[in-house]
Amino acid sequence: MAEPLYYLSAGEMSDALQRRELSAAELSEAHFDRIAEVEDEVGAYLSVTTNLAIDQARAADARLAAGTAAPLTGVPMQLKDNLNVRGTATTCASRMLETYVAPYDATAAAALTGAGAVLLGKGNMDEFAMGSSTENSALGVTRNPWDRERVPGGSSGGPAAAVAAGEAAFALGSDTGGSIRQPAAFCGVVGLKPTYGLVSRYGLVAFASSLDQIGPMTRTVRDCAIVLNAIAGHDPKDSTSIPAPAPDYTARLDAGVEGMRIGVVRDYFGEGIAPEAARAAREAIGSLESMGAQVDWEASLPNSRAALAVYYIIAPSECSANLARYDGVKYGYSDTEADGLWAALEATRREGFGAEVKRRILLGAYALSAGYYDAYYLKALQVRTIIRREFAEAFERYDLLATPSTPTPAFKLGEKTADPVAMHASDVCNVPVNIAGIPAVSVPCGFVDGLPVGLQLMGPHLSESALLQAAYAYEQSTPWRDEHPPL
Amino acid sequence: MASPEPGSALTLDDVRHIAALCRIGMTDAELERMRAELADLLGEVAFVQSVDTTGIDPTGHAVDNVHSVMRDDEATDPMPAEDVLLNAPLREGVYFRTRSVLD
Numbered sequence: 001m002a003e004p005l006y007y008l009s010a011g012e013m014s015d016a017l018q019r020r021e022l023s024a025a026e027l028s029e030a031h032f033d034r035i036a037e038v039e040d041e042v043g044a045y046l047s048v049t050t051n052l053a054i055d056q057a058r059a060a061d062a063r064l065a066a067g068t069a070a071p072l073t074g075v076p077m078q079l080k081d082n083l084n085v086r087g088t089a090t091t092c093a094s095r096m097l098e099t100y101v102a103p104y105d106a107t108a109a110a111a112l113t114g115a116g117a118v119l120l121g122k123g124n125m126d127e128f129a130m131g132s133s134t135e136n137s138a139l140g141v142t143r144n145p146w147d148r149e150r151v152p153g154g155s156s157g158g159p160a161a162a163v164a165a166g167e168a169a170f171a172l173g174s175d176t177g178g179s180i181r182q183p184a185a186f187c188g189v190v191g192l193k194p195t196y197g198l199v200s201r202y203g204l205v206a207f208a209s210s211l212d213q214i215g216p217m218t219r220t221v222r223d224c225a226i227v228l229n230a231i232a233g234h235d236p237k238d239s240t241s242i243p244a245p246a247p248d249y250t251a252r253l254d255a256g257v258e259g260m261r262i263g264v265v266r267d268y269f270g271e272g273i274a275p276e277a278a279r280a281a282r283e284a285i286g287s288l289e290s291m292g293a294q295v296d297w298e299a300s301l302p303n304s305r306a307a308l309a310v311y312y313i314i315a316p317s318e319c320s321a322n323l324a325r326y327d328g329v330k331y332g333y334s335d336t337e338a339d340g341l342w343a344a345l346e347a348t349r350r351e352g353f354g355a356e357v358k359r360r361i362l363l364g365a366y367a368l369s370a371g372y373y374d375a376y377y378l379k380a381l382q383v384r385t386i387i388r389r390e391f392a393e394a395f396e397r398y399d400l401l402a403t404p405s406t407p408t409p410a411f412k413l414g415e416k417t418a419d420p421v422a423m424h425a426s427d428v429c430n431v432p433v434n435i436a437g438i439p440a441v442s443v444p445c446g447f448v449d450g451l452p453v454g455l456q457l458m459g460p461h462l463s464e465s466a467l468l469q470a471a472y473a474y475e476q477s478t479p480w481r482d483e484h485p486p487l
Numbered sequence: 488m489a490s491p492e493p494g495s496a497l498t499l500d501d502v503r504h505i506a507a508l509c510r511i512g513m514t515d516a517e518l519e520r521m522r523a524e525l526a527d528l529l530g531e532v533a534f535v536q537s538v539d540t541t542g543i544d545p546t547g548h549a550v551d552n553v554h555s556v557m558r559d560d561e562a563t564d565p566m567p568a569e570d571v572l573l574n575a576p577l578r579e580g581v582y583f584r585t586r587s588v589l590d
Contacts, residue, residue, distance in 0.1 A: 435549065
């Protein structure tokens with residue numbers, strides 16, 4: 001094999017394991033070697049679960065020997081550190097949960113370990129998934145594998161960097177307002193934000209419950225479909241889980257794009273979008289057109305311009321309620337020196353939360369408070385309806401919509417940390433998708449000055465098969481998946 | 488707090504009040520910095536107020552096919568008490584221990 005083991009796709013690893021050319025123990029060993037080799041430079045992991053991985057790899061080899069293996073049996077993965085895995089640390093990159101050990105499994109994590117995937121460790125992220133660069137992590141710095149002076153994106157920056165650097169075959173991230181797609185684009189990997197409700201949120205530490213979704217981060221589109229197959233489907237433990245069986249997402253991958261109607265959302269190719277990022281996305285859509293897609297280059301979603309404002313009302317509002325649970329009593333950081341219940345609460349939350357988390361809690365509490373509720377929160381929910389309707393109308397004319405994944409390639413560490421409003425703008429292409437609850441995928445579409453950029457494809461609710469079909473057709477026509485960062 | 492004017496109308500007392508509601512201890516210097524940052528953010532989100540929403544219903548949940556989900560009233564094994572208490576900062580027997588509510 002020309003590629004080092006750790007750069008095989010998850011599907012290729014699985015094939016080699018099933019053919020018994022490779023053992024799960026060897027494969028996880030190769031990944032631990034890779035982690036030891038590059039982790040000082042990348043910083044993708046908050047914890048490495050070596051002993052658990054050795055046990056899981058041994059169990060995977062037994063399943064492979066017995067002929068009872070599933071598609072991901074023995075394949076090594078990273079999970080974002082807001083996904084609970086029983087007996088392991090789940091920190092959310094926050095001092096508040098720095099010593100927290102999960103007493104139960106997230107449904108998505110259990111689906112993967114149940115399928116025999118091997119957990120290498122937990123990925124760095126912005127604290128409580130609030131951020132766009134992973135710089136809000138209280139517990140570590142993650143660098144972009146393509147340029148270590150730059151951010152990996154966020155909030156799923158650790159998973160994106162780990163997958164790009166060959167430190168995991170695949171990862172799960174979570175996406176509340178672009179947190180899978182933006183880092184995927186910045187690190188040159190595939191990231192899918194599924195339809196709201198397709199993947200159970202049970203065991204995902206809650207940030208904004210009406211927006212949060214777990215999804216795959218992979219080096220290839222086929223891997224994305226394989227991982228989605230493992231995690232999609234109804235879960236009675238999540239009351240917002242869609243009660244319908246999920247299809248086989250690999251089935252239509254090579255069905256092509258002949259006749260597929262793609263609307264190019266012109267609002268996301270102008271102001272605020274770097275011309276090179278726009279050009280790369282346009283060229284990718286041109287490839288789809290040359291493969292037979294019917295492309296309308298003048299689609300428009302004018303109301304989606306309000307999505308960022310809607311997001312920065314709804315997400316903080318929901319976060320202010322969700323993060324009220326961190327009281328220093330049941331679990332998490334506790335200031336045990338403070339005198340009395342109220343002083344202890346205020347000291348615990350002052351010391352346990354970082355600056356961005358506090359800003360969002362306060363902003364949300366303000367938007368929900370008496371006298372402001374109608375002007376901010378209720379108004380945002382009404383505009384959310386307008387954005388949803390606009391997407392629904394667009395999907396009567398188009399099967400998919402296309403935009404650049406991000407306004408620019410990865411920016412420099414420290415470049416936007418002093419300006420939260422500028423930081424928020426890096427998610428402008430992604431946020432409308434969460435507001436409408438629809439799925440979207442970011443697929444690598446080339447490089448700008450040596451930095452990866454992505455094409456974002458959006459579809460109506462439960463259109464993941466079509467999204468992956470188009471992303472796969474494009475990916476197969478390009479050399480991008482064979483490019484790896486200079487580590 | 489008076490009329491819903493975003494941004495510059497936000498006073499230090501407003502922020503102090505919200506921080507107290509959120510149970511986040513803050514010094515005066517931190518409150519002042521937070522006031523400035525929240526004023527910027529409120530300026531950013533004020534864009535929603537430019538959208539005409541006359542007669543538009545609010546959306547709380549973006550996918551229509553799930554409503555008021557109730558589970559069947561079946562007995563299941565709960566998480567063992569020791570697991571629930573695993574991360575308790577202070578405990579007494581099988582209880583979480585809190586600081587005294589009354590002085």
